[in-house]
Amino acid sequence: MTAHTKTVAAFDVEALRAQFPILSRQVNGHPLVYLDNAASAQKPEAVIDAVANVWRTSYANVHRGLHTLANEATEAFEATRTKAAEFLGAASACTIVFTKGATEGINLIASSFGQELEAGDEIILSQMEHHSNIVPWHFLRERKGVVIKWIPVTEDGGLDMEAYQQLFTDRTKLVSVVHMSNVLGTANPAQELTRIAHEHGAAILFDGTQAAVHMPVDVAEIGCDFYVFTGHKLYGPNGAGVLYAAGDWLDRLAPYQGGGEMIAEVSEDSVVYADVPHKFEAGTPAIADVIGLGAAIDWVNGLDRMAALTHERALLDRAEAGLAEIEGIRLFGRTQDKGAIASFLIDGAHPHDLAQLMDKYGVAVRAGHHCAHPLMKRYGVVGTVRASFAPYNTIEEVDAFLAALHKAKSFLI
Numbered sequence: 165m166t167a168h169t170k171t172v173a174a175f176d177v178e179a180l181r182a183q184f185p186i187l188s189r190q191v192n193g194h195p196l197v198y199l200d201n202a203a204s205a206q207k208p209e210a211v212i213d214a215v216a217n218v219w220r221t222s223y224a225n226v227h228r229g230l231h232t233l234a235n236e237a238t239e240a241f242e243a244t245r246t247k248a249a250e251f252l253g254a255a256s257a258c259t260i261v262f263t264k265g266a267t268e269g270i271n272l273i274a275s276s277f278g279q280e281l282e283a284g285d286e287i288i289l290s291q292m293e294h295h296s297n298i299v300p301w302h303f304l305r306e307r308k309g310v311v312i313k314w315i316p317v318t319e320d321g322g323l324d325m326e327a328y329q330q331l332f333t334d335r336t337k338l339v340s341v342v343h344m345s346n347v348l349g350t351a352n353p354a355q356e357l358t359r360i361a362h363e364h365g366a367a368i369l370f371d372g373t374q375a376a377v378h379m380p381v382d383v384a385e386i387g388c389d390f391y392v393f394t395g396h397k398l399y400g401p402n403g404a405g406v407l408y409a410a411g412d413w414l415d416r417l418a419p420y421q422g423g424g425e426m427i428a429e430v431s432e433d434s435v436v437y438a439d440v441p442h443k444f445e446a447g448t449p450a451i452a453d454v455i456g457l458g459a460a461i462d463w464v465n466g467l468d469r470m471a472a473l474t475h476e477r478a479l480l481d482r483a484e485a486g487l488a489e490i491e492g493i494r495l496f497g498r499t500q501d502k503g504a505i506a507s508f509l510i511d512g513a514h515p516h517d518l519a520q521l522m523d524k525y526g527v528a529v530r531a532g533h534h535c536a537h538p539l540m541k542r543y544g545v546v547g548t549v550r551a552s553f554a555p556y557n558t559i560e561e562v563d564a565f566l567a568a569l570h571k572a573k574s575f576l577i
C-alpha cells in the first residue's frame with residue numbers, strides 16, 4: 165500500500181478542501197466549519213461528477229439489459245461491487261450486497277439470520293450501539309422471544325471484555341457490535357471480539373459505519389461473518405451502502421425482500437432465486453448512488469490514507485486539549501484507540517443550546533443522543549455535544565470551534 169510509504173508532510177489539506185465545493189460557503193456570516201462528519205460527510209467533486217455523469221450520459225436500469233446504456237450502467241454499477249470488496253479486503257465481489265445503508269444491512273441480517281432463531285436463542289449487543297444495531301434485534305425479541313444480552317461499556321468508553329466472555333451460553337447465536345462508536349470514537353478490538361464469538365460457536369456482525377471512514381478495514385483479517393457500512397459517511401451519496409457476508413452465508417440465508425432482480429424464475433406455484441449476491445437485491449437499486457459510492461471509494465483510496473488519519477488525529481488531539489481546559493467539561497470516550505470524534509458536556513449548559521449558539525458562528529456540531537439511548541443511559545446523561553472530524557478539516561477550524569464554544573458557554577453560564 166503506497167499510503168504507508170508517503171510522508172505525513174505530503175498531506176495537503178488545502179488541496180483536499182478545494183475538492184469540496186460546499187466547504188467554501190458561508191454560514192451566518194462566517195466561513196462554514198463543518199464538524200458533523202459522523203452524521204454525514206460532505207462530497208468531493210469526484211463523487212458529485214460521477215453521479216451527475218450517470219444521469220447525463222449513461223443512465224438506464226441495470227441488469228438484463230440488451231442495449232448499450234443498460235450495459236454501461238450495469239458495468240459501472242457492478243464495478244462498485246468489486247471496489248467495495250477490495251476496500252474491505254473481501255475475497256470476492258460475490259460477498260458484497262448493496263443496501264440503502266448500514267441500517268438496511270443490519271435489518272437484512274436480523275431478518276434473514278433471524279428466521280433461523282427460536283425463542284430463548286441469544287444475541288449479544290453492546291451498550292454503545294447505534295439504534296440501527298438495536299431496534300432490528302428488538303424486533304426478534306418482540307416477535308420470536310429472542311433474548312438480547314449487553315456488553316457493558318467501561319467508564320473510559322471501551323467494551324468490558326471480561327464481561328463479554330461471561331455473556332455466552334450454548335444458546336448464543338450472534339454477536340452484533342459496532343466497530344467504532346459514533347459517539348465515543350472508540351475502536352473496538354474486532355479480531356478479539358470475533359475470536360471469542362467463534363470459540364463459542366456464535367456468528368459476529370460489525371457495524372462498520374464509522375470504522376470504514378476512520379481506519380483501514382480488513383474483513384479477512386478480522387475474520388467476521390458480516391460487516392456493514394454506509395456510503396454517505398464515506399464521502400459518497402445517500403442511499404447506497406454495503407453488506408459484506410463471509411464464506412457461504414449468502415447462499416445459506418433466506419432472501420430479505422422479494423421482487424424483480426432477485427429471481428431466476430417465477431411461476432404461479434414456485435420461485436427460483438437468483439444467484440448471490442443478487443438474491444438479496446430486490447427491485448431497482450440506487451443506480452447512480454451506487455456508482456457514486458464507487459467514486460467515493462476511489463477517492464478515499466486516492467488519499468494518502470495514513471497521512472489523512474494522522475491529520476485527523478492531530479485535529480482530535482487539539483480539540484480535546486482545548487476542551488480539557490474548559491471549566492465544568494466532561495469528555496466521553498477516553499480510550500487510546502479511537503477515531504476523530506469528540507463528545508462532551510459542559511456543566512450547566514444544555515447541549516442543544518451550545519450547538520445552536522455555535523451555529524451563529526458557522527460551526528456545525530451535533531447535539532443530542534446520537535441515536536444511542538442505551539449509551540446515554542449508561543453515562544446518566546440525556547445527550548452530548550459531538551464534534552466529528554474529517555481529513556478536510558483544519559487546525560484553524562478546531563480553533564474556531566473552541567472559540568465559538570467559549571462564546572456559547574459565556575452566553576449560557
Ligand SMILES: *Cc1c(COP(=O)(O)O)cnc(C)c1O
Nearest residue numbers: 265266267294296346371373394
Ligand atoms: C450513522 C450510523 C449508522 C446508521 O447509518 P445509516 O446510514 O443511517 O443507515 C449506524 N451505525 C453507526 C455507528 C452510525 O454512525
